[in-house]
Amino acid sequence: MSEKLARLKRMYEKMLLIRRFEEATAKAYASGKIRGFCHLYIGEEPVAVGAIENLEARDYVICTYREHGHALARGMSPRAVMAELFGKATGCSKGLGGSMHLFSRELNFMGGHGIVGGHVAVASGHAFASKYRGDHGVTLCFIGEGGTNIGGFYEGLTYASLWNLPAVFIIENNLYAMGTPLYRAQPSRDLTAKARAFNMASSRIDALDVELVYQTVSEAVARARSGQGPTLIEMITYRFRGHSMSDPAKYRPAGELEEMKEKDPLDTTRQRLIDSGIPQAEFDKMETDIAATVEDAVAFADSSPELSYEDMQRMVFA
Ligand SMILES: Cc1ncc(C[n+]2csc(CCOP(=O)(O)OP(=O)(O)O)c2C)c(N)n1
Numbered sequence: 001m002s003e004k005l006a007r008l009k010r011m012y013e014k015m016l017l018i019r020r021f022e023e024a025t026a027k028a029y030a031s032g033k034i035r036g037f038c039h040l041y042i043g044e045e046p047v048a049v050g051a052i053e054n055l056e057a058r059d060y061v062i063c064t065y066r067e068h069g070h071a072l073a074r075g076m077s078p079r080a081v082m083a084e085l086f087g088k089a090t091g092c093s094k095g096l097g098g099s100m101h102l103f104s105r106e107l108n109f110m111g112g113h114g115i116v117g118g119h120v121a122v123a124s125g126h127a128f129a130s131k132y133r134g135d136h137g138v139t140l141c142f143i144g145e146g147g148t149n150i151g152g153f154y155e156g157l158t159y160a161s162l163w164n165l166p167a168v169f170i171i172e173n174n175l176y177a178m179g180t181p182l183y184r185a186q187p188s189r190d191l192t193a194k195a196r197a198f199n200m201a202s203s204r205i206d207a208l209d210v211e212l213v214y215q216t217v218s219e220a221v222a223r224a225r226s227g228q229g230p231t232l233i234e235m236i237t238y239r240f241r242g243h244s245m246s247d248p249a250k251y252r253p254a255g256e257l258e259e260m261k262e263k264d265p266l267d268t269t270r271q272r273l274i275d276s277g278i279p280q281a282e283f284d285k286m287e288t289d290i291a292a293t294v295e296d297a298v299a300f301a302d303s304s305p306e307l308s309y310e311d312m313q314r315m316v317f318a
Contacts, residue, residue, distance in 0.1 A: 124167060
Protein backbone atom coordinates (compact mmCIF):
# COMPACT_ATOMS: atom_id res chain seq x y z
CA MET A 1 0.00 0.00 0.00
CA SER A 2 1.37 3.46 -0.89
CA GLU A 3 2.18 5.89 1.91
CA LYS A 4 -0.56 8.21 0.63
CA LEU A 5 -3.21 5.47 0.72
CA ALA A 6 -2.10 4.25 4.16
CA ARG A 7 -2.43 7.83 5.43
CA LEU A 8 -5.89 8.22 3.91
CA LYS A 9 -7.00 4.97 5.55
CA ARG A 10 -5.57 6.09 8.91
CA MET A 11 -7.34 9.45 8.63
CA TYR A 12 -10.62 7.75 7.72
CA GLU A 13 -10.31 5.49 10.75
CA LYS A 14 -9.77 8.51 13.02
CA MET A 15 -12.72 10.37 11.52
CA LEU A 16 -14.88 7.29 12.03
CA LEU A 17 -13.75 7.01 15.66
CA ILE A 18 -14.66 10.66 16.25
CA ARG A 19 -18.05 10.23 14.54
CA ARG A 20 -18.99 7.13 16.56
CA PHE A 21 -17.60 8.66 19.76
CA GLU A 22 -19.69 11.80 19.24
CA GLU A 23 -22.82 9.75 18.50
CA ALA A 24 -22.28 7.91 21.80
CA THR A 25 -21.74 11.29 23.49
CA ALA A 26 -25.11 12.54 22.21
CA LYS A 27 -26.77 9.37 23.54
CA ALA A 28 -25.12 9.68 26.95
CA TYR A 29 -26.15 13.34 27.07
CA ALA A 30 -29.76 12.47 26.30
CA SER A 31 -29.78 9.92 29.11
CA GLY A 32 -28.42 12.48 31.60
CA LYS A 33 -25.00 10.85 32.05
CA ILE A 34 -23.30 13.93 30.56
CA ARG A 35 -24.46 17.35 31.69
CA GLY A 36 -23.60 20.99 31.12
CA PHE A 37 -22.24 22.48 27.91
CA CYS A 38 -21.43 20.00 25.17
CA HIS A 39 -20.61 20.89 21.56
CA LEU A 40 -20.43 18.12 18.99
CA TYR A 41 -18.06 18.07 16.01
CA ILE A 42 -20.07 15.76 13.74
CA GLY A 43 -19.50 16.78 10.10
CA GLU A 44 -16.30 18.74 10.81
CA GLU A 45 -14.02 15.72 11.37
CA PRO A 46 -11.69 16.27 8.35
CA VAL A 47 -10.49 19.58 9.84
CA ALA A 48 -9.04 18.18 13.07
CA VAL A 49 -7.93 14.87 11.59
CA GLY A 50 -6.27 16.22 8.41
CA ALA A 51 -4.55 19.04 10.31
CA ILE A 52 -3.31 17.10 13.35
CA GLU A 53 -2.04 14.25 11.14
CA ASN A 54 0.89 16.58 10.37
CA LEU A 55 2.08 17.01 13.93
CA GLU A 56 4.95 15.61 15.96
CA ALA A 57 5.17 15.10 19.73
CA ARG A 58 6.91 18.47 20.31
CA ASP A 59 4.05 20.41 18.67
CA TYR A 60 1.12 22.04 20.47
CA VAL A 61 -2.62 21.88 19.79
CA ILE A 62 -5.04 24.41 21.22
CA CYS A 63 -8.76 24.57 20.49
CA THR A 64 -12.15 26.02 21.22
CA TYR A 65 -14.77 24.26 23.36
CA ARG A 66 -15.71 22.06 20.35
CA GLU A 67 -12.63 19.91 20.87
CA HIS A 68 -13.52 16.26 21.53
CA GLY A 69 -12.44 15.36 17.99
CA HIS A 70 -9.14 17.22 18.21
CA ALA A 71 -8.27 15.48 21.48
CA LEU A 72 -8.97 12.08 19.92
CA ALA A 73 -7.06 13.00 16.77
CA ARG A 74 -4.09 14.03 18.92
CA GLY A 75 -4.12 10.58 20.48
CA MET A 76 -5.95 11.10 23.75
CA SER A 77 -7.58 7.85 24.83
CA PRO A 78 -11.34 7.61 24.25
CA ARG A 79 -11.63 6.48 27.88
CA ALA A 80 -9.97 9.66 29.20
CA VAL A 81 -12.15 11.88 26.98
CA MET A 82 -15.43 10.11 27.76
CA ALA A 83 -14.67 10.00 31.51
CA GLU A 84 -14.05 13.75 31.40
CA LEU A 85 -17.41 14.30 29.70
CA PHE A 86 -19.01 12.20 32.46
CA GLY A 87 -17.26 14.38 35.09
CA LYS A 88 -15.28 11.48 36.52
CA ALA A 89 -11.92 11.39 38.32
CA THR A 90 -10.45 9.21 35.55
CA GLY A 91 -11.06 11.94 32.94
CA CYS A 92 -8.15 13.81 31.36
CA SER A 93 -8.89 16.83 33.59
CA LYS A 94 -10.03 14.68 36.53
CA GLY A 95 -13.65 15.53 35.78
CA LEU A 96 -13.14 19.15 36.82
CA GLY A 97 -13.13 20.53 33.27
CA GLY A 98 -15.84 18.66 31.39
CA SER A 99 -16.51 18.83 27.68
CA MET A 100 -15.02 22.29 27.10
CA HIS A 101 -11.77 21.72 29.02
CA LEU A 102 -9.96 18.66 27.75
CA PHE A 103 -6.23 18.90 28.52
CA SER A 104 -3.16 16.71 28.28
CA ARG A 105 0.27 17.95 29.24
CA GLU A 106 1.84 14.75 27.89
CA LEU A 107 0.27 15.25 24.46
CA ASN A 108 0.85 19.03 24.43
CA PHE A 109 -2.91 19.32 24.10
CA MET A 110 -3.54 22.71 25.68
CA GLY A 111 -7.36 22.69 25.78
CA GLY A 112 -10.36 23.16 25.42
CA HIS A 113 -11.28 26.90 25.96
CA GLY A 114 -14.75 28.29 26.65
CA ILE A 115 -13.92 31.97 26.18
CA VAL A 116 -14.39 32.55 22.46
CA GLY A 117 -11.14 33.81 20.91
CA GLY A 118 -9.24 34.07 24.20
CA HIS A 119 -7.07 31.06 23.41
CA VAL A 120 -5.60 32.59 20.25
CA ALA A 121 -3.29 34.79 22.31
CA VAL A 122 -2.40 31.71 24.39
CA ALA A 123 -1.56 29.88 21.16
CA SER A 124 0.93 32.58 20.24
CA GLY A 125 2.40 32.16 23.72
CA HIS A 126 3.01 28.47 23.08
CA ALA A 127 4.50 29.23 19.67
CA PHE A 128 6.74 31.83 21.31
CA ALA A 129 7.90 29.23 23.85
CA SER A 130 8.88 26.84 21.03
CA LYS A 131 10.78 29.58 19.25
CA TYR A 132 12.47 30.70 22.47
CA ARG A 133 13.60 27.16 23.24
CA GLY A 134 14.63 26.67 19.63
CA ASP A 135 13.05 23.20 19.49
CA HIS A 136 11.25 23.81 16.15
CA GLY A 137 7.87 22.91 17.63
CA VAL A 138 4.78 24.23 15.86
CA THR A 139 1.47 25.34 17.43
CA LEU A 140 -1.81 24.51 15.70
CA CYS A 141 -4.60 26.78 16.88
CA PHE A 142 -8.23 26.08 15.94
CA ILE A 143 -10.86 28.83 16.10
CA GLY A 144 -14.44 29.26 14.87
CA GLU A 145 -15.28 31.89 12.25
CA GLY A 146 -17.35 33.77 14.85
CA GLY A 147 -14.30 33.90 17.10
CA THR A 148 -12.38 35.89 14.49
CA ASN A 149 -14.40 38.96 15.56
CA ILE A 150 -12.95 38.82 19.08
CA GLY A 151 -10.05 40.87 20.44
CA GLY A 152 -7.95 37.85 21.47
CA PHE A 153 -7.79 36.78 17.83
CA TYR A 154 -6.19 40.12 16.84
CA GLU A 155 -3.76 40.09 19.77
CA GLY A 156 -2.69 36.55 18.95
CA LEU A 157 -2.21 37.20 15.23
CA THR A 158 -0.41 40.50 15.81
CA TYR A 159 2.31 38.89 17.91
CA ALA A 160 2.49 35.74 15.83
CA SER A 161 3.24 37.84 12.77
CA LEU A 162 5.40 40.50 14.44
CA TRP A 163 7.65 37.89 16.05
CA ASN A 164 7.48 35.44 13.13
CA LEU A 165 6.19 32.68 15.40
CA PRO A 166 5.82 29.01 14.37
CA ALA A 167 2.03 28.90 14.46
CA VAL A 168 -0.78 27.81 12.16
CA PHE A 169 -4.19 29.36 12.82
CA ILE A 170 -7.08 27.33 11.47
CA ILE A 171 -10.48 28.97 11.14
CA GLU A 172 -13.12 26.27 11.32
CA ASN A 173 -15.73 28.10 9.29
CA ASN A 174 -18.87 26.01 9.84
CA LEU A 175 -21.02 28.93 8.59
CA TYR A 176 -22.77 29.64 11.91
CA ALA A 177 -21.67 31.16 15.19
CA MET A 178 -24.37 29.68 17.41
CA GLY A 179 -27.41 30.76 15.32
CA THR A 180 -25.73 33.69 13.52
CA PRO A 181 -24.68 33.15 9.92
CA LEU A 182 -21.36 34.68 8.92
CA TYR A 183 -22.86 37.41 6.69
CA ARG A 184 -24.84 38.87 9.60
CA ALA A 185 -21.77 39.29 11.79
CA GLN A 186 -18.86 40.04 9.45
CA PRO A 187 -18.61 42.41 6.49
CA SER A 188 -16.20 40.16 4.59
CA ARG A 189 -17.10 36.64 3.46
CA ASP A 190 -13.43 35.86 2.83
CA LEU A 191 -11.78 35.59 6.23
CA THR A 192 -8.28 35.37 4.77
CA ALA A 193 -8.67 39.14 4.26
CA LYS A 194 -7.96 39.33 7.98
CA ALA A 195 -4.55 37.67 7.50
CA ARG A 196 -3.53 40.36 5.03
CA ALA A 197 -3.85 42.96 7.79
CA PHE A 198 -1.06 41.10 9.62
CA ASN A 199 1.13 40.43 6.55
CA MET A 200 0.43 36.79 7.21
CA ALA A 201 0.37 34.01 4.63
CA SER A 202 -3.11 32.56 4.18
CA SER A 203 -5.30 30.21 2.21
CA ARG A 204 -8.93 29.17 2.04
CA ILE A 205 -10.01 25.62 1.33
CA ASP A 206 -12.92 23.21 1.10
CA ALA A 207 -12.40 21.27 4.32
CA LEU A 208 -14.78 18.43 3.49
CA ASP A 209 -11.75 16.89 1.77
CA VAL A 210 -9.45 15.43 4.42
CA GLU A 211 -6.54 15.01 1.99
CA LEU A 212 -6.73 18.67 0.98
CA VAL A 213 -6.76 19.65 4.66
CA TYR A 214 -3.73 17.43 5.29
CA GLN A 215 -1.81 18.86 2.33
CA THR A 216 -2.61 22.51 3.06
CA VAL A 217 -1.65 22.22 6.73
CA SER A 218 1.45 20.23 5.80
CA GLU A 219 2.74 23.22 3.81
CA ALA A 220 1.89 25.66 6.61
CA VAL A 221 3.55 23.45 9.25
CA ALA A 222 6.69 23.15 7.10
CA ARG A 223 6.83 26.94 6.76
CA ALA A 224 6.42 27.41 10.51
CA ARG A 225 8.96 24.71 11.40
CA SER A 226 11.59 26.17 9.11
CA GLY A 227 11.28 29.64 10.64
CA GLN A 228 9.22 31.24 7.86
CA GLY A 229 6.43 32.31 10.19
CA PRO A 230 2.73 31.81 10.79
CA THR A 231 -0.13 31.02 8.42
CA LEU A 232 -3.88 31.54 8.63
CA ILE A 233 -6.05 28.93 6.91
CA GLU A 234 -9.79 29.33 6.50
CA MET A 235 -11.41 25.92 6.29
CA ILE A 236 -14.96 25.77 4.99
CA THR A 237 -16.76 23.05 6.86
CA TYR A 238 -20.23 22.26 8.21
CA ARG A 239 -21.62 20.98 11.48
CA PHE A 240 -24.46 18.50 11.17
CA ARG A 241 -25.73 19.08 14.71
CA GLY A 242 -26.80 22.19 16.59
CA HIS A 243 -24.29 24.56 18.16
CA SER A 244 -24.61 22.71 21.47
CA MET A 245 -26.90 20.02 22.82
CA SER A 246 -29.60 22.60 23.62
CA ASP A 247 -29.80 24.03 20.08
CA PRO A 248 -32.60 22.75 17.81
CA ALA A 249 -30.80 24.53 14.88
CA LYS A 250 -33.91 26.09 13.36
CA TYR A 251 -31.93 28.92 11.72
CA ARG A 252 -30.70 26.89 8.75
CA PRO A 253 -32.39 27.46 5.39
CA ALA A 254 -34.69 24.57 4.41
CA GLY A 255 -32.83 21.75 2.71
CA GLU A 256 -29.32 22.99 3.58
CA LEU A 257 -28.56 20.27 6.12
CA GLU A 258 -29.84 17.51 3.82
CA GLU A 259 -27.77 18.89 0.96
CA MET A 260 -24.63 18.94 3.11
CA LYS A 261 -25.28 15.42 4.38
CA GLU A 262 -25.14 14.29 0.75
CA LYS A 263 -21.51 15.41 0.89
CA ASP A 264 -20.74 13.75 4.24
CA PRO A 265 -16.92 13.67 4.37
CA LEU A 266 -16.94 10.16 5.86
CA ASP A 267 -18.91 8.82 2.88
CA THR A 268 -16.71 10.56 0.30
CA THR A 269 -13.50 9.40 2.01
CA ARG A 270 -14.78 5.82 2.24
CA GLN A 271 -15.67 5.92 -1.46
CA ARG A 272 -12.16 7.16 -2.26
CA LEU A 273 -10.69 4.23 -0.32
CA ILE A 274 -13.02 1.75 -2.05
CA ASP A 275 -12.01 3.17 -5.44
CA SER A 276 -8.38 2.63 -4.40
CA GLY A 277 -9.03 -1.05 -3.77
CA ILE A 278 -9.64 -1.30 0.00
CA PRO A 279 -12.01 -4.28 0.41
CA GLN A 280 -15.37 -4.06 2.20
CA ALA A 281 -14.22 -6.50 4.88
CA GLU A 282 -11.72 -3.90 6.14
CA PHE A 283 -14.48 -1.33 6.64
CA ASP A 284 -16.60 -3.89 8.48
CA LYS A 285 -13.71 -4.65 10.81
CA MET A 286 -13.06 -0.95 11.40
CA GLU A 287 -16.72 -0.43 12.35
CA THR A 288 -16.69 -3.41 14.73
CA ASP A 289 -13.40 -2.40 16.39
CA ILE A 290 -14.42 1.24 16.78
CA ALA A 291 -17.84 0.29 18.17
CA ALA A 292 -16.06 -1.85 20.80
CA THR A 293 -13.63 1.00 21.64
CA VAL A 294 -16.47 3.48 22.11
CA GLU A 295 -18.56 1.03 24.11
CA ASP A 296 -15.56 0.38 26.35
CA ALA A 297 -15.01 4.14 26.83
CA VAL A 298 -18.64 4.65 27.88
CA ALA A 299 -18.56 1.67 30.28
CA PHE A 300 -15.27 2.91 31.75
CA ALA A 301 -16.64 6.44 32.23
CA ASP A 302 -19.87 5.15 33.71
CA SER A 303 -18.16 2.87 36.24
CA SER A 304 -15.43 5.39 37.20
CA PRO A 305 -15.64 7.25 40.53
CA GLU A 306 -16.09 10.98 40.92
CA LEU A 307 -13.34 12.99 42.53
CA SER A 308 -13.78 13.25 46.30
CA TYR A 309 -14.95 16.59 47.66
CA GLU A 310 -11.58 16.99 49.43
CA ASP A 311 -9.64 16.43 46.20
CA MET A 312 -11.89 18.87 44.34
CA GLN A 313 -11.16 21.53 46.94
CA ARG A 314 -7.45 20.77 46.94
CA MET A 315 -7.22 21.04 43.14
CA VAL A 316 -9.38 24.13 42.70
CA PHE A 317 -8.20 26.29 45.60
CA ALA A 318 -4.60 27.19 46.41
C1 LIG B 1 -16.05 35.90 24.90
C2 LIG B 1 -17.26 35.07 24.66
N1 LIG B 1 -18.34 35.62 24.11
C3 LIG B 1 -19.46 34.87 23.88
C4 LIG B 1 -19.49 33.56 24.23
C5 LIG B 1 -20.73 32.72 23.94
N2 LIG B 1 -20.49 31.86 22.78
C6 LIG B 1 -20.13 30.58 22.94
S1 LIG B 1 -19.88 29.82 21.49
C7 LIG B 1 -20.26 31.19 20.61
C8 LIG B 1 -20.25 31.17 19.10
C9 LIG B 1 -18.89 31.00 18.53
O1 LIG B 1 -18.98 30.61 17.18
P1 LIG B 1 -17.75 30.21 16.32
O2 LIG B 1 -16.54 30.96 16.77
O3 LIG B 1 -18.11 30.35 14.90
O4 LIG B 1 -17.46 28.68 16.68
P2 LIG B 1 -18.38 27.38 16.50
O5 LIG B 1 -19.17 27.24 17.77
O6 LIG B 1 -19.23 27.59 15.31
O7 LIG B 1 -17.45 26.24 16.35
C10 LIG B 1 -20.58 32.24 21.46
C11 LIG B 1 -20.96 33.59 21.01
C12 LIG B 1 -18.33 33.00 24.82
N3 LIG B 1 -18.26 31.72 25.18
N4 LIG B 1 -17.21 33.77 25.00
